[in-house]
Amino acid sequence: MDKNELLELLTIEKLKELMTQLGSEYCKEEQGCVIFSSICHGNPTSHKLYYYKDTQTFHCYSACSCNYSVFDLISEVLGLDFSDSLKYLANFLGVNNISSQQNRKAGFNRTYKNEDLKFLKVNKNKNYRLKPKEVIYSDNVLKVFDNAITEDWLEEGITYSTAEKYELGFYINQNCMIIPVRNIKGELIGIRKRNYFLDELEKGRKYVPIAIQGILYKFPTANSLYGIYQNQNDIRKYKRVILFESEKSVLKMEAIYNYNISLGIYGMNLSPFQADMIKSLEVEEVIIALDCQYEQDKIEDLGTKEYTEFTLYLKKVSKIVKRFERTSNVSILMDFDNMLEYKDSPIDKGKKIFEKLLKNKFTFSSEELQEIIEEREQS
Numbered sequence: 001m002d003k004n005e006l007l008e009l010l011t012i013e014k015l016k017e018l019m020t021q022l023g024s025e026y027c028k029e030e031q032g033c034v035i036f037s038s039i040c041h042g043n044p045t046s047h048k049l050y051y052y053k054d055t056q057t058f059h060c061y062s063a064c065s066c067n068y069s070v071f072d073l074i075s076e077v078l079g080l081d082f083s084d085s086l087k088y089l090a091n092f093l094g095v096n097n098i099s100s101q102q103n104r105k106a107g108f109n110r111t112y113k114n115e116d117l118k119f120l121k122v123n124k125n126k127n128y129r130l131k132p133k134e135v136i137y138s139d140n141v142l143k144v145f146d147n148a149i150t151e152d153w154l155e156e157g158i159t160y161s162t163a164e165k166y167e168l169g170f171y172i173n174q175n176c177m178i179i180p181v182r183n184i185k186g187e188l189i190g191i192r193k194r195n196y197f198l199d200e201l202e203k204g205r206k207y208v209p210i211a212i213q214g215i216l217y218k219f220p221t222a223n224s225l226y227g228i229y230q231n232q233n234d235i236r237k238y239k240r241v242i243l244f245e246s247e248k249s250v251l252k253m254e255a256i257y258n259y260n261i262s263l264g265i266y267g268m269n270l271s272p273f274q275a276d277m278i279k280s281l282e283v284e285e286v287i288i289a290l291d292c293q294y295e296q297d298k299i300e301d302l303g304t305k306e307y308t309e310f311t312l313y314l315k316k317v318s319k320i321v322k323r324f325e326r327t328s329n330v331s332i333l334m335d336f337d338n339m340l341e342y343k344d345s346p347i348d349k350g351k352k353i354f355e356k357l358l359k360n361k362f363t364f365s366s367e368e369l370q371e372i373i374e375e376r377e378q379s
Contacts, residue, residue, distance in 0.1 A: 023222040023269040079220040145169030182229040190219025222271040226264030239284040268316040275323040318369035331361040
């Protein structure tokens with residue numbers, strides 16, 4: 001079985017499952033294509049990643065404007081080389097390698113070995129997960145940035161001491177804030193920038209990896225957790241973790257408290273790799289604190305986009321709950337008292353409101369959430 005035969009097993013429904021596992025959200029299916037959120041250049045942004053059924057390829061109409069095969073996209077998001085992306089898709093589809101190799105005729109008397117994808121067999125019982133690869137960058141690059149933060153970040157409550165701990169800086173050459181990202185061992189695995197150039201913002205490139213002297217400091221967000229290096233000791237000490245969507249929420253919590261048990265998951269999806277990292281910290285409670293992706297007074301208006309949007313929010317929460325409910329207590333921060341604005345993080349309105357949300361946190365099992373979701377979808 002070669003890579004083309006493997007792609008034949010990837011139905012549209014399987015593709016949707018794969019994209020969810022990679023951290024992208026399904027938007028809609030149109031004639032000839034399926035549309036997902038763009039995950040190829042950082043955390044999921046707008047729904048501009050198009051999968052074309054006839055060619056089985058993707059094109060991103062957002063920040064990167066690139067074409068990808070399924071294998072290329074897996075490589076880009078998870079940081080795998082091409083060979084391991086083949087294995088990843090094979091394992092996802094329940095296809096596993098065996099030791100024998102497949103030889104094919106090359107001319108009259110010569111043969112060659114198919115190294116892309118060794119001879120495969122279907123095995124539905126084995127659950128195998130490839131360990132993601134990381135690129136480690138030199139810390140020397142951080143010397144080119146100024147130790148400064150912008151006025152708008154200061155106004156949002158991010159302090160100079162927070163900036164120092166998380167190595168934030170400003171890069172005047174590209175008019176951007178820089179956000180270094182480290183793995184749990186403290187190794188530099190990427191650098192994101194917050195653009196201030198209007199033309200970049202108009203292209204949807206508000207938060208993207210930074211490129212310096214030909215090096216793009218990208219990293220697979222589906223394998224990473226912002227703040228895990230700085231906050232792992234507090235999380236282990238208190239045996240609790242708060243999961244925010246963005247880096248900024250982690251930084252705001254740092255500025256409010258003298259300890260920090262939060263992590264940024266880069267969007268609304270939590271990958272198996274991210275869940276495994278969190279479990280390795282031996283937490284007893286997981287608090288899900290996604291952005292307020294709903295408007296409280298409209299979530300029960302049947303047939304509206306707000307009704308659908310809140311249902312989608314519940315689906316995202318349910319998937320995260322399911323990853324932890326067998327090993328930890330899981331609770332959810334949800335605002336039903338109109339304390340937050342649309343798309344606010346639970347910590348955006350400061351300590352007082354954040355602690356009210358913590359006090360009134362909700363506990364649902366994934367089964368209970370699924371029942372609510374099904375009721376809403378059947379309405």
